[in-house]
Amino acid sequence: MRKRTLRRRALLVTGLAAATLALSTTGATAATAPAAADRPADFYEQRALEFQKYVAEVFPAVVPEANAVDVTLPADDLGDYWDDMGYLAHWVFFEDAVGQTGIALQYDEPGHFGMTPEEICADEQLSCEIEEQPDGTILVTSVDEVAEKHHILTIRHFRADGSVTWGSGYTYDPHFDGDEGPIRDDFSVTEEQLTELVTDPELTL
Numbered sequence: 001m002r003k004r005t006l007r008r009r010a011l012l013v014t015g016l017a018a019a020t021l022a023l024s025t026t027g028a029t030a031a032t033a034p035a036a037a038d039r040p041a042d043f044y045e046q047r048a049l050e051f052q053k054y055v056a057e058v059f060p061a062v063v064p065e066a067n068a069v070d071v072t073l074p075a076d077d078l079g080d081y082w083d084d085m086g087y088l089a090h091w092v093f094f095e096d097a098v099g100q101t102g103i104a105l106q107y108d109e110p111g112h113f114g115m116t117p118e119e120i121c122a123d124e125q126l127s128c129e130i131e132e133q134p135d136g137t138i139l140v141t142s143v144d145e146v147a148e149k150h151h152i153l154t155i156r157h158f159r160a161d162g163s164v165t166w167g168s169g170y171t172y173d174p175h176f177d178g179d180e181g182p183i184r185d186d187f188s189v190t191e192e193q194l195t196e197l198v199t200d201p202e203l204t205l
Contacts (some may be wrong), residue, residue, distance in 0.1 A: 044081040047205065048074050048088050054202055055105065059092055062196050063189055066094040086112035088205065093175060094188075100181030101188040103169045105197065109205045110162030117158060126151070136160060139199070141191065153187045157198045163205055165198045 056071045070093040075081060077090075089106035117140045121128035128142040138158040145151050149171060156166035168174075169189040173181035189197075197203065 039084060041081040041083050041085070044085045044088060045075070048081070048090070051088060051090065051105075051107070051203065055090075055092060055197075058200065058202075059094070059197070063094070063193050065096045067096065069094045091175065095181075096188075098182060098184055099173070100175075100179075101170060101173050101184070102175055103167055103189055103194070103197075104174065105167045105203070106165070107203060107205045108164040108166075113156075113164040117156075120156065137199075139195065141195075149183050151187070153189075153191065153194065155191070155194045155198050159204065165200075165203050167194050167198045169194055 052071045052073055056069060059069050059071070060066055070091075072091045072093070074088050074090050087106060087108045089104065091102050091104055093100070093102035095101075117130045117138055120140050120142060121130060126143040126145055128140065131139045131141070133139060137160055140156045140158070142154050143151055144154070151171045152168050153170075154166060154168040156164055158164055169187040171184045171187055187194075
């Protein structure tokens with residue numbers, strides 16, 4: 001596995017960037033979603049380590065074709081944690097039969113995510129579907145085209161407590177370090193695999 005030198009990425013700033021998924025840091029998932037209780041920087045640092053360990057364990061089971069799995073920490077991109085962050089986000093890089101690639105995962109506390117399902121689908125996208133789940137939670141599945149042959153599959157799980165866990169798969173290697181993997185015919189993970197990850201009850205703030 002090649003060594004990856006991480007740098008500050010669009011994953012960890014507001015808005016939609018061509019390289020990766022969208023992140024919104026204002027507003028609420030729903031107008032009535034309460035903000036999470038005050039949390040110190042140490043909470044996010046500890047939770048990030050727990051996420052890293054857990055995802056490293058479950059990802060190969062969910063995506064068995066993945067090898068050389070490398071789960072980053074949010075601080076690798078952000079440089080630090082701070083009080084009341086409201087979210088954590090990180091990369092899962094891996095290799096498969098096609099080549100090097102990765103997915104992004106993000107966890108938003110209640111009151112942190114800034115769009116409703118309807119607002120997401122109102123944006124210009126290739127496709128967007130809202131599905132209510134048997135437990136009353138909502139899945140939003142969308143596909144964006146950020147450049148020719150560069151597509152992003154994003155699945156967001158709006159949970160009953162107002163938190164949102166979501167992830168993105170790509171038709172390209174999202175880590176632009178000069179040694180990118182190839183453009184793919186399909187996404188780096190399937191819709192079913194990404195859904196299994198973002199609906200995992202352990203992956204939540």
